[in-house]
Amino acid sequence: MLRDCGTRTIPDMDEPPELSSNGHWRMAVWALRVGYVGLAVAVAGLIVRVSGSTPWVLAAGVIIWLASALVTATGFVWGRQELPEPRPGFWSIRFMLIHDTVHARLSR
Numbered sequence: 001m002l003r004d005c006g007t008r009t010i011p012d013m014d015e016p017p018e019l020s021s022n023g024h025w026r027m028a029v030w031a032l033r034v035g036y037v038g039l040a041v042a043v044a045g046l047i048v049r050v051s052g053s054t055p056w057v058l059a060a061g062v063i064i065w066l067a068s069a070l071v072t073a074t075g076f077v078w079g080r081q082e083l084p085e086p087r088p089g090f091w092s093i094r095f096m097l098i099h100d101t102v103h104a105r106l107s108r
Helices: 015-019 022-052 056-081 090-104
Strands: none
Touching: 015 022, 022 056, 022 090, 056 090
């Protein structure tokens, strides 16, 4: 569903339009996407490790995942603080973050 300003929304969820232009929010979205990749690398490293190979792939995946988790949390909190009152609750904005990571916005 598209609003007049061209931002994508979740049905039955009111996402603040300020989030689409918030730099901290975009940082959190991209860091979470990198975290998905890090998690996939960690799972692949765990499979490789179980087969008796080197643990470096697992270590690299865990390091990527932990670093992206830190950046995601920082961007999430800073992005939420920049929203005007009343701000969405942590649970609802968390779902907005997850939704934004898997659904790319149309750039205009």
